Amino acid sequence: MTARFGPGELSASFRSVFGTDPDGVWQAPGRVNLIGEHTDYNEGFVLPFAIDRTARVAVRLRPDSTIRLMSTFGNQGLTTADAGSLSRAAARGWTKYPLGVLWALQQRGLAVPGLDLLLASDVPRGAGLSSSHAIECAVVTAMNELAGGGLGVEDMVLVTQRAENDFVGAPTGIMDQSASLRGSSDHAVFLDCRDQSVELVPFDAEQAGLELLVIDTKVSHSHATGGYAARRVSCELGAEVLGVASLRSLSLGDLDEALGLLDEETFRRVRHVVTENDRVLQTVEALRSAGPRAIGPLLDASHGSMRDDFEISCPELDLAVEAARSAGALGARMTGGGFGGSAIALTPQGAARGVRDAVGRSFAAAGYAAPDIFSVRPAAGAMRVA
Structure with missing residues (x-):
């Protein structure tokens, strides 16, 4: 995680790098998915929220077609591209995210000019908190304003989904960017991925005497590699065999029939998605009627389903969840696409230090790298900040 750059600091760094002031500074947050994993590309329900960790971009348009990109982290240096010939093959490292957005805007018919861009981000990378989508959402927000996109x-x-799918090569749905673009302080984003309809659901953990801890296991993951894509293929196969357009069309009552039609592995993949959709709806209702303290068992059940049916957990995530629960968390689950990244633990404020210590001791005893543990709260979505 890099240090946080305020808008003024980022503008000053931009002047140092590019020799002129930026046209503005835009930011977009990472996200935590409270519940609803791998349901988005199945046209299902998700309940993420934007977090108080952001990617910020200082941008200035150029009179030519040259694109120059620099970040405040890493050692990649200045990357140069041409707006007239953007290609996936030429992108490397973090630059594939802004370049992917510029390419996707071009595919929509927007004339993308040359630009200078400086990126700073304190969203942990590879932690399942959507650091890539934070970058993309900051860039699309900036370019929509600067290039008159009118989107x-x-x-x-x-x-941003097209940038991820067709440029970056990650077969993701619409959850992450929806949370980053549509987030609101002290609310979760209840998203129907079939029609993009959104309802903001109150989720003020602090007012309820709780903390939402993120446990970054430091096990890095990438959605552009095979595990995520293989799960999506299984879901598509299940929908095809069951004769539905997407797994969203199935209810809990359809699982008995599915058991007789699908192979054992595909059935378990389908069962996760169907039961996870139901858990999202239960969580939304619990938040409305009883508040955050009521959702712990649903978080626990979600993790069990991802571990056993969808098989996207890992030993570090399972240990983080088990240790957090044993130390007093009301509920815990892995969050994000899986195969590494982070877990979340909904914890009474008085037990938070004990949960942090217990997870740290468990990781040390298992010989794992020390996790990074921090609290997050729901924050506002993408915006111009300077």
């Missing part, structure tokens, strides 16, 4: 939030969601 609504639904369009920006689809632009």
Whole structure:
């Protein structure tokens, strides 16, 4: 995780790198998915929220077609591209995310000019907190304003999804960018991925005497590699065999029939998605009627389903969840696409230090690298900040 750059600091760094002031500074947050994993690309329900950790971009348009990109982290140095010939093959490292957005905007018919861009981000990378989508959402927000895109939030969601799917090569859905673009302080984003309809659901853990801890296991993951894509293929196969357009069309009552039609592995993949959709709906209702303290068992059940049916957990995530629960967390689950990244633990404020210590001791005893543990709260979505 890099140090946080305020808008003024980022503008000053931009002047140092590029010799001129930026046209502005835009930011977009990472996200935590409270519940609803691998349901988004199945046209299902998700309940993420934007977090108080952001990617910020200082941008200035150029009179030519040259694109120059620099970040405040890593050692990649200045990357140069041409707006007239953007290609996936030429992108490397973090630059594939802004370049992917510029390419996707071009595919929509927007004339993308040359630009200088400086990125700073304190969203942990590879932790399952959507650091890549934070970058993409900051860039699409900036370019929509600077290049006169005239895009609504639904369009920006689809632009960043196309960047991820067709440029980066990650077969992700619309959850992450929806949370980053549509987030609101002290609310979770209840998203129907079939039609992009959104309802903001109150989720003020602090007011309820709780903390939401993120446990970054330091096990890095990538959605552009095989495990994530293989799960998506299994879901598509299940839908095809069961004769539905997407697994969203199935209910809990359809699982008995599915058991007789699908091979054992595909059935378990389908069962996770169907039961996870139901858990999202239960969580939304619990938050509305009883508040955050009521959702712990649903978080626990979600983790069990991801571990056993969808098989996207790992030993570090399972240990983080088990240790957090044993030390007093009301509920815990892995969050994000899986195969590494982070777990979340909904914890009474008085037990938070004990949970942190217990997870740290468990990791040390198992010989794992020390996790990074921090609290997050729901924050506002993408915006201009300077």
